[in-house]
Amino acid sequence: MKAFWQKTQIHKIEYAADFVKEYEIGKKDFILASKSTYETYFAPLGLEAHVEYKSKYGKGEPTDVMVNALLSDFRKTDCDRIIAIGGGAVIDMAKILVLEGEYTAAQIFGREVPLKKEKTLIAIPTTCGAGSEVSNVSIAEFTELHTKMGLAVDEIYADQAVLIPELLTGLPYPFFATSAIDAFIHAIESYVSPKATMYTQMFSMKAMEMIVDGFQKIAQNGEEYRLNLLDEFLTASNLAGIAFGNAGTGAVHAMSYPLSGVYHVTHGEANYQFLTAVFAKYQELDPDGKLKGLNQFLSGLLKCDAKDVYTELEKLLDQIIARKALHEYGMKEEEIESFAKNVEKTQQRLLNQSYVKFSWQQLAEIYKELY
Template sequence: MQLFKLKTTVHSFDHFGEFAKDFELGANDLVITQSFLYEPFMKALNLPCVFIMQEKYGMGEPSDEMMNAMLHDLKGKEYNRVIAIGGGTVIDISKLFVLKDLENVVDAFERKLPLIKSKELIILPTTCGTGSEVTNISIAEIKSKHTKMGLADDAIVADHAVLIPELIAGLPMRFFAASAIDALIHAVEAYVSPKSNEYTRMFSKEAIVMIMNVFSAIAARGADERLKYLREMAVASNMAGVAFGNAGVGAVHALSYPLGGNYHVPHGESNYQFFTEVFKKYFAKNPKGLIQEVNGILADSMGCPVRDVYEELDNLLGALMEKKPLRAYGMKEEEVRGFAENVLVTQQRLLQNNYVPLSVDEIEEIYRNLY
């Protein structure tokens, strides 16, 4: 039984220019990024790379239409390395672009073509949440199916992950909070996964403690406090990625996908809505075991009794980002049952990582409680 794997080499630099020099960026590199990152960090370096600005192809979460349009524009371009510099959208897109003979990304998500890696992949995350720089997972909205699909395969894992704190510094508080809460969810879901073990829980626990300490500092002293902890958050997010890359994430992510796919709610914000409600359901069904351990870690981080952990966690996260009822995003009450059924049918890849199994009625109850 495989316990642990990390196929990605992790690097750290203080400044982007140091990375560009060390990795010898050149004409055979495809850089997928966004203009607001290109202008301050790359433009002055006059790099001879092939650049593509993701926002030209649409805003928000990655979709098959967005990715296919980018593939079309890259026809005839020669490159040996794909360098992703951005948040979750840029990273998820870039992972697909290393595949051989890719013309329609839906074929990859549905595994209708052999998944063969033909280019080196280097990822520089610019949020503190995805952890995707060390996972073999890419997520995209498949417009025709009105849901998100995930592809998990070692063909799309990064060869190198590069942590550069200055790339996170310009992240507005709202996006910082959403991505950082997402990193916490990665670590907590991975901790209670049936696939977790001593190795993955070591990474989960360290990530949880680091993130919770930063959250407490921000809640006590204000949003600007986050700027003191950029490196810590980059490392903690990366550790959470290592944990969930091996142990997986479960129902929090699974339940969030229909909300994100149908109402275009950003990934981290969507996950946040379901976090404590899913764990309350887990705890009600089986209060012993790994959930007891992770609740203890969270309670210790907040200095509260374990019995108050979910209430205090909601209070702490609420100080960073407002939690909204699902109807505030446009979800209709008559959709609740359909969402629950859709999750059970389409998200088994994630639901197999649940702390305890959830029935369609229990999933529906979670949606109704949050509606």
């Protein structure tokens, strides 16, 4: 059994200008970026690289259509280094560019073709949630299926991840909050994964500790206090990414995919809806094992009894950003069963990494509770 693997080199550079100078960004570099971030921090530097904005390909989370359009543009260049500057959507799309061949998104995500890496990828996160810069996972919505598919292969690891805290200064509070909660979910789900080891749990625990501490400070001092904690949250997100890159995520992510695919709820916000409900169900079905250790660890962070950790966690997260009922996104009650069956059919990779592997009936119970 592989206990731990960290292929991506991790660098921390305080300012964007220092990154550009150190990495000698030039004409052979293909940059895929979030437009607002690039225009604020990189455009004034007068780079000669080939630059494309993610917004050119579409809004929201990546789709197969967006990935195919990006692949077409990239294949028209002679660039040999890819630089992804953005959140998880940008980095996930850029990962597919490293693969050789003229294949489509459907062929790549469906594992229908050989997957061989031929390009260098540098990933620069601009949120504190995705952890995509250190994971071997790319997620895209397949428009005709109305659900997301994940590709998890070592060939798409970034060669280097560069953490630049300056890039988080313009992140609006709602995006900061949901991305940080997403990082916490990466940490907590990977901790109880069947694939978790002592090595991965070490990263999970440190990430949870840093995020809970940061949330407690924000709850006490207000939203703007986050600007004092950007380095800490970016680091915690990276640690959580290392953990889930090895051990995987589970039912929380699996249940969020139909909500994102049908109602276009952003990834972090969609995951947030299911966090405490899924772990409460784990507690009901199998309170021992890794969950028992997790509850004891969380009780120390939240300063409560182990039996109350999910109640207290929910209270803390509600102070960071309010959670909605599923019907507020447009979900219909008659979709509960179809969502649950869709997850069981299409998300076996994630369900197999869950602490308890839910049946579609158990998934439907959670959807109904949150509806």
